[in-house]
Amino acid sequence: MRFSEQIRRSFFVYALIPTLLLCVGCYIFLYSMSYIAQTKRNEQNTQVLASQLESELNFYEIKAEKLADLLSKEISHLDEKKWYEDIYTFMRQRELQCNFYIFDTDYKILMSNTTLIPEYSTQTYNWGIFKKMRLEPDTAWTMPNRTYLGHDKFTILSIGKAITQGEEIVGFIVFDIKEDSLKNMVGKNSQYNIMITDRHKNIILTTNESFKNENGKVRNDLADETGYLKLIDNDVYISRSTLFQENLYVYTISFIGFLDDLLRMGFLFLLIMIIVLLGALSFAAKKVANDKTKVIDKIVKGIEEVQRGNLETYLDIKTQDEFEFIATAYNQMLEDIKALIELNKEKACHSIQSEIKQLESQFNPHFIFNTLEMLRYTMKLDQETAYKIILNLSSILRYSINGGLSEVTIEEDLGYTRSYLEIQQFRFHERFAYSIDVYDQAEIYKVPKLTIQPLIENAIKYGFNNQKKLTIKISIRAVEEQLVIVVYDDGKGMSAGKVASINEILHTKGNQHIGLYNVHRRIQLMYGEQYGLSIISQLDEGTVIKITLPLLNS
Structure with a gap:
């Protein structure tokens, strides 16, 4: 046959x-x-x-x-x-x-x-x-x-x-x-x-x-x-x-009785379509069998050349069907293989930069979901507040997706941070308060992008812990040859064992799903092992997170 x-x-x-x-x-x-x-x-x-x-x-x-x-x-x-x-x-x-x-x-x-x-x-x-x-x-x-x-x-x-x-x-x-x-x-x-x-x-x-x-x-x-x-x-x-x-x-x-009538009509239509399909399949099967065997040899020969290591054997098939698609995919595969070879060489030279960008992109989607949910109700109750929330959220998203910046001034990062804090204040109302103090004209110094916000997010996530109110205080000052950022919250605090566990994560390979580690790791990749985060906390007394950075003028 x-x-x-x-x-x-x-x-x-x-x-x-x-x-x-x-x-x-x-x-x-x-x-x-x-x-x-x-x-x-x-x-x-x-x-x-x-x-x-x-x-x-x-x-x-x-x-x-x-x-x-x-x-x-x-x-x-x-x-x-x-x-x-x-x-x-x-x-x-x-x-x-x-x-x-x-x-x-x-x-x-x-x-x-x-x-x-x-x-x-x-x-x-x-x-x-x-x-x-x-x-x-x-x-x-x-x-x-x-x-x-x-x-x-x-x-x-x-x-x-x-x-x-x-x-x-x-x-x-x-x-x-x-x-x-x-x-x-x-x-x-x-x-x-x-x-x-x-x-x-x-x-x-x-x-x-x-x-x-x-x-x-x-x-x-x-x-x-x-x-x-x-x-x-x-x-x-x-x-x-x-x-x-x-x-x-x-x-x-x-x-829902009308659904049964619609589905009975659908079943009748399906039977008619199956009969038509049988005739079409019989005709199409004969035509496809005659046409497609001509190009199979070309495809087999091309694959054999690739097996021998020849990456310059391209297929020229213009049948306007699946075989042309296969030929196009085969040609693209050759291009991709050659591109991947070059890409692997380039990746070896940029591993640290890639890790930094990855850590910068760790943005918590729950914040956006919570903000949009709050916005959905606020638009019905208070359009002026909803307008402010939209402006703040727009500012946050614009800042966070600006992939061209790895370092920003304290002033720029605080602008984003204030937008984030204002949204949290709209969310929690009188249950949430904050203050920001910048000393020694420290707003001119550079910091890694998205440095302060993850600390605030961490304080809100763990600080409330069934408390009625949470206060966050942010202090920034230049001390000798270092820039020191302190984030304090009067929340539940942590036991000595919990603090020791987090510090161990920060000073080992850590866990990239922990926001504090992401900030700490990014600082060390950019400036060295002598910089980063330290945590002081006592149960029922609150938590202090201190960031140490080099003094870098804008």
């Missing part, structure tokens, strides 16, 4: 079987991925909506606690204009809108943004939100509380906090979340059916009334169910997320 015929038969058989398997596998994959994608989007929607809702309600709880603390001193002589402006400004910034009330201990309204008197404040007995606030006056409470506003409008959630003077309750502040506002938040995900309930399965809000039973609760065939199930003669997928210590539940319900 001719070789071309063997190729034709082999091509047909071995192309057909994998093709059939691939088609079937792709169909099964698409079938599975369709369901997985639908369920994943469903679950992501639930998580996002739950997160947004909990975030908004948390804002109201925090505001209620702050107002209760401030109002405790002024409730007997309220400055209505002052407090109304403060509360109104706060509510304008919130996605969930509400009515707010300040009550005295007899549930009489002292101040409000509406003339409506909520019916729950006119009852002759303590119940609901008022009962919770009286029983635990030090806690801000969030609970379902459906109140009629007129014109088919309701409030559906109340957030309240007792106002106390010492041990005595002197009033209450309550925010009533409006149903329309919550519907607008849910409406952003209108392609899904959304339901919000309390822990007793009472429906607070739903986009589909068929999920309710006659008592206004969740249907029995839906309660406590998640995943795939049959509901109202439809295939659905249900995901659920809890918030506020499982006091509220957010459901997302997707109807």
Whole structure:
């Protein structure tokens, strides 16, 4: 049998079987991925909506606690204009809108943004939100509380906090979340059916009334169910997320019956494609077998020449198919082999410079991820702060990717360091403070790029250690013929054994995944073994990291 015929038969058989398997596998994959994608989007929607809702309600709880603390001193002589402006400004910034009330201990309204008197404040007995606030006056409470506003409008959630003077309750502040506002938040995900309930399965809000039973609760065939199930003669997928210590539940319900119809149509289309493919493969196998055997000899001859050590044997094949690609790859391989021979010679002359550049590139991606995550929320809450964060992050990235600089002045490195510190201050707020002191006009001297920032990053990473606040102090001065940089933090500190372990890493081969080692190693590669880092730390007393460098004028 001719070789071309063997190729034709082999091509047909071995192309057909994998093709059939691939088609079937792709169909099964698409079938599975369709369901997985639908369920994943469903679950992501639930998580996002739950997160947004909990975030908004948390804002109201925090505001209620702050107002209760401030109002405790002024409730007997309220400055209505002052407090109304403060509360109104706060509510304008919130996605969930509400009515707010300040009550005295007899549930009489002292101040409000509406003339409506909520019916729950006119009852002759303590119940609901008022009962919770009286029983635990030090806690801000969030609970379902459906109140009629007129014109088919309701409030559906109340957030309240007792106002106390010492041990005595002197009033209450309550925010009533409006149903329309919550519907607008849910409406952003209108392609899904959304339901919000309390822990007793009472429906607070739903986009589909068929999920309710006659008592206004969740249907029995839906309660406590998640995943795939049959509901109202439809295939659905249900995901659920809890918030506020499982006091509220957010459901997302997707109807997925349409996927079965789409996949049946896809299967029919697949069968037609397989039949067409069989005919095409038969024709292509014969043509390929006849054409490709002509160039095989050329390729074999070229490979034999390379085996003999001849790196100047190039292939000239212009068939515009895989064999031309093989020939091109073969020719490129020869070029690469010759280039690698020269490159290996050059690498031997630049090993130290390569190590320095490698150590300079050890930039922690978690900082960028954390900053972008912080920026995502800050852009919603405080655009001016978000703008400052973006400027600082831009400055940091521009500085860190400038590969043309190995040495910079103290002034330049501190510019980058201040941007990094400001981002950390935006992140931790009042929990984080820092100071920078430069003496003896030391800002003119040169240091290795990215010298100070890894020390600050290390202090933040290990210094907090469940502390409420961390302070970092940076001191730079010229001492005799040396530049001394000291970074102090008042964090948890380290035991003597831990300090000894880190010093051992610094003075041996070390670990390039430790930021302190990267700084220490780079300094020694650039200036010599007499320079580098030293660490002094005591448990519960903080940590001092000292960098010693030569005095190099800019």
